[in-house]
Amino acid sequence: MPWFSKKNKQIEAVPAEERTVKTENVFVKCEGCEEHLFARELEESLQVCSHCGHHFRIGARERLTMLFDDGKFEELDSEVISIDPLEFTDTKPYPDRLRQAKKTSGLPEAIINARGKVGNHLVLAGAMDMSFIGGSMGSAVGEKVTRLIERALREHGAVIIFSTSGGARMQEGALSLMQMAKISAALAELDQARLPFISVLTDPTTGGVTASFAMLGDMILAEPKALIGFAGPRVIEQTIRQKLPKDFQRSEFLLDHGMVDAIVDRRELRTEIIKLLNFMMNPEISSNSEMERLRTRTASGS
Numbered sequence: 001m002p003w004f005s006k007k008n009k010q011i012e013a014v015p016a017e018e019r020t021v022k023t024e025n026v027f028v029k030c031e032g033c034e035e036h037l038f039a040r041e042l043e044e045s046l047q048v049c050s051h052c053g054h055h056f057r058i059g060a061r062e063r064l065t066m067l068f069d070d071g072k073f074e075e076l077d078s079e080v081i082s083i084d085p086l087e088f089t090d091t092k093p094y095p096d097r098l099r100q101a102k103k104t105s106g107l108p109e110a111i112i113n114a115r116g117k118v119g120n121h122l123v124l125a126g127a128m129d130m131s132f133i134g135g136s137m138g139s140a141v142g143e144k145v146t147r148l149i150e151r152a153l154r155e156h157g158a159v160i161i162f163s164t165s166g167g168a169r170m171q172e173g174a175l176s177l178m179q180m181a182k183i184s185a186a187l188a189e190l191d192q193a194r195l196p197f198i199s200v201l202t203d204p205t206t207g208g209v210t211a212s213f214a215m216l217g218d219m220i221l222a223e224p225k226a227l228i229g230f231a232g233p234r235v236i237e238q239t240i241r242q243k244l245p246k247d248f249q250r251s252e253f254l255l256d257h258g259m260v261d262a263i264v265d266r267r268e269l270r271t272e273i274i275k276l277l278n279f280m281m282n283p284e285i286s287s288n289s290e291m292e293r294l295r296t297r298t299a300s301g302s
């Protein structure tokens with residue numbers, strides 16, 4: 001007699017699709033401290049490493065969700081997209097590149113425009129995204145930023161732009177470069193209307209974006225250790241034939257040299273922005289400065 005008797009009923013096989021243990025996207029390795037982080041925890045800490053404070057790059061829609069009250073906003077100008085005015089072909093034709101970028105990023109362009117409330121203030125915000133042709137500024141991006149500013153003028157709102165960009169979009173040549181002047185002119189009007197523009201520089205902000213609106217904020221905030229510059233360090237070293245200082249073109253270096261106003265941790269960013277808006281959108285302060293302006297104008301006789 002056997003010691004163990006076999007039960008007649010066989011163990012039911014687990015269906016193949018349920019048999020796999022899904023481990024991908026559970027852990028993310030931190031680029032700052034090489035610690036393995038729980039993806040869900042990372043999401044809760046707004047994609048900032050809880051060990052070393054490394055700020056992971058994030059997309060435009062995530063940015064806007066983090067900014068607006070209750071994460072709610074209305075997307076604007078999604079119909080504004082680039083065409084191929086120069087019939088440009090590099091390794092592939094520009095229209096193909098645009099189509100592919102749209103498909104892989106799920107975005108209409110390298111910037112998302114939005115309207116909503118931040119700390120109960122009306123805010124017109126734009127967030128750029130590196131996953132759309134390196135966050136490059138073509139004519140559509142320039143037009144969207146301009147429309148955002150013009151809308152703020154009409155509706156008396158504040159403008160906030162999160163920059164992340166490789167610079168002007170080469171495939172549209174001079175038309176991309178012209179956006180720098182166009183946006184700067186619109187920002188001058190915003191300034192005359194005494195409406196605030198908060199520029200938030202994130203990793204990386206370079207080229208024509210740095211050389212125009214990103215550096216024109218009434219307040220220029222930067223995320224920790226973000227790369228911010230015009231040309232890359234290698235190009236500069238080759239041009240001036242000198243070794244560049246350590247941490248050159250990082251937020252901290254720029255803060256030390258007066259190029260940015262503050263470095264703000266992403267987890268504090270919304271609170272900090274609300275604090276700024278409470279000050280800059282305070283009707284008492286703006287009406288006082290309006291009075292001031294009228295007085296100086298009368299005094300100078302213009």
Ligand SMILES: [Zn+2]
Nearest residue numbers: 030033049052
């Ligand atoms: Zn880390």
